[in-house]
Amino acid sequence: MSFDYSIILSSLQNVLQLQILLFLTIGVIGGLLVGITPGLGPTLAVALLIPITYTMTPEVGLSLLIAVYVGGMSGGFVTAILIRMPGTPASMATLLDGFPMTQKGQAGKAIGNAIVANFAGTVISGVCLITFAPILASFALRFHFAEYTAVCIFALTTVAAITGSTPSRGIITAVLGMLAATVGLTPVDGLPRFSFGIPSMEGGIGLLPALIGLFAISQMLKDSNRQMSSSQHDIVAMGGILPKRKEIKRNLFNYFRSGLIGTWVGVMPAMGGGPAALISYAQARNASKAPEKFGKGAVEGVIASETANNATIGGGLIIALTLGIPGDPTSAVLLGGLMIHGLQPGPQLFINNPEVLYGIYFSLFFSSFIMMLVLFLSVRYLVKVVNIPKYYMQPILLILCVAGVYSLNNRIFDVGVMFAFGLMGYVLERFRYPLPPLVLGIVLGPLLEANFRKMLASEGSLLPLVQRPISLTFLVLAVVSLIWAHRLRKATMLKK
Amino acid sequence: MRLFLYLQIHFEITVVNVFMENSNSKKDSDELKETNQDRWLGIFLLLIGGGLFWRTFYFRTFDWDTLGMAFWPRVLLAILALCSVAHIIKGNIGNDVSEPIQKRGIILFFGAISYVFLLDIVGFYLLTPIAACFYSIWLRPFNKHTVITAFILAVGGTFVAYLIFELGMGVYMPRGIFE
Structure with missing residues (x-):
C-alpha cells in the first residue's frame, strides 16, 4: 500500500478543524455515557446518529460516528470496575479483576490503567489498520467453516485459564452457557429449539440480559442478605488514578500482545469485543509470573481485557473498510453511515476516496486521545459512585437495568431472563462455580455449532480441521494453551 | 517426538498427582461439606439434563441434514451428564468452602x-x-x-x-x- 502524503496532510488538517474536534469531543462524551448505561451500546448510539450526520459533510459525519464508536466501546468498563455491572458485553472480562480491585480500595488504579489500556488498544489497532489493512483483510477471507470452528475451540480453551483451580466446574458452567444459547431459533435451520411452545422463547436468550443478570443482579441478591444502616455502608478508597511509569513499562508486552489479539479477533466477522477480551485475559494469565493473582485484583487482567476490547475497533474497521464486510454489529451500522454519504466500502474506497479513509484513521486516533483526556478529567467524580450507599444506589440501578434490558428488543421476556440469570449467578457463585465460562459459552456456542455443522455439511468429515493450515494452527494453539494452563494450575497449587 | 514424549510423561504425572490430591483431601471435613453441595448440584443438573435430552427427540428432523438440530444440544448434554456424574461420584471438586444461600x-x-x-x-x-x-x-x-x-x-x-x-x-x- 502506497501513501500519498499530500492527501494524508490534508486529511489531518481537516480533522484538526475546530468544528471536527468539537464533534469528536461531543461524540466521545456521548459514547461514554451510552457505554456506561446498561442496555445501550455503541451500535445503538451510532445507529441513532446516522440520520443526524446525513446533512453533514462525510468527514464531519464519519468523525462523529467514529468518536461515538470509540466512546461507546470504552465506557462499559467504568460500571464493570465500580459496581460489577458490565455496560457492554465487551467489558465482561474487565470486571474479573477490576471489581476485586475496587473492593481492595484500588478503584482509581483499575480505572486509570483501563483508560490507558483503552487508548493503547485503539492506537495499536489503528496502526494495524493503516499499515496492514489489505493483508489482514485477505487473511480474513481465508477463514471458512473449519477455520472458524478451530478458532472457537481455541477460544473455548480460555475456560481453563478463567476457571481457577477447579476445571470441571468451569466446564459445567461453560456447557450451561452453550446450552442456554441453544434456546430459540437455530442458527443453521431457523427452527425453534427448547422453546416449549412459548413464543417469547423462540427469540432466544440475549447476551446482555444474561450478562447483567449474572453479574449485576446476582450482586444485588448477594448484597440484600443484610440490612444496611446509614452508618454501616462501606466506604471504598479510591487510591491513585494515574498509572505509574514503572507499571506501564512492566506491562508494555501485555499491551502489545492484547492489542494484536484484539485486532486479530476484530478482523474476524461475528466475534467481537467479548471473546477478544477473554482470549487476551487468558493469555495474560498464562504469561504472568503470578497467575494466582488473576481474578483477585490483578491489574494485568484489566489491562489485557481493555486493550483487546478496544483493539477490536480497528480490527472491525479493517475488514469493513477494505472488503465491506462488517465484523460486528457496530461496524455494520457504520457501513450504513458510509453508504448514506455515497461512499462504497471496499477496495474502491482506497482508490476513489482516500481522504475519507485517512479522515477515519485520524478520527480514530484523536477520538481515543480525547476519550483518555475526558476519562482522566472525570474519573474522580465517576469513582464517587462507589461510595454512594447501596440502599440509594441499588434501586436506581435496578430501574436502569430493567429499562435498559427491556429496550433491547421491547420484550418483557428479556427482563425475566435477566432475573433468572441473576439467581443462577447467585447460586453458582455461592457454590464457587466460575461465571465467566458461562458467558463465554453463550457467546461462542452458536458460532461453534453453526460453523461445525456447516463444515460437516459441506465437507462431509472432520478432516478439514486438521488438513487446512490455519485451522490446524489454531487446534495446536488450543492444545498448547490447555497444557500451559494446566501447568500453571499445578505451579499455583504447589505455591499454595 | 521428544516434545511429544515429554508432554505425555508430564500429563501422566499430573493425572497421578491430581488423583492423589483428590484422595488425600477427602479427609478434610470442610471439603466433605463442599462435596454435598457439588453432589446436590450434580444431581439437579443430571435431572434437568435428562429432561432436556428427552425433549431433543421431539425436534424436527430433515433428510438433507445428517446431524440435525438435536445434535449440538445432545453433545452438550452428554458433557454435562459426564461432569455431573463425576461430581456426584467423585466429590471433593475444590478446596474452597461454599457459602449458604440466604x-x-x-x-x-x-x-x-x-x-x-x-x-x-x-x-x-x-x-x-x-x-x-x-x-x-x-x-x-x-x-x-x-x-x-x-x-x-x-x-x-x-x-x-x-x-x-x-x-x-x-x-x-x-x-x-x-x-
Missing part, C-alpha cells in the same frame, strides 16, 4: 419474578416506583426517613429512565393499565 436473596428473587409478571398488566411507570420503593425500604431498617428517601429515589429513578429511554431513545415501556 433467605433474603431468594425472597428478593421471587419479588423480582412477581414484578416481571405484573409489568405488562400494571405498567412500567406505576409498578417500577412501587417496586423500587419497597426494595429500597427493604434494604434498610424501617423508619419514617427511610420511607421518604425510598419514595424520592424510586420516583426520581423512574423519571430518569423515562428521560433516557422513552424521550431520548424512543423506547416505549409497557403501559399496563394506562394503555
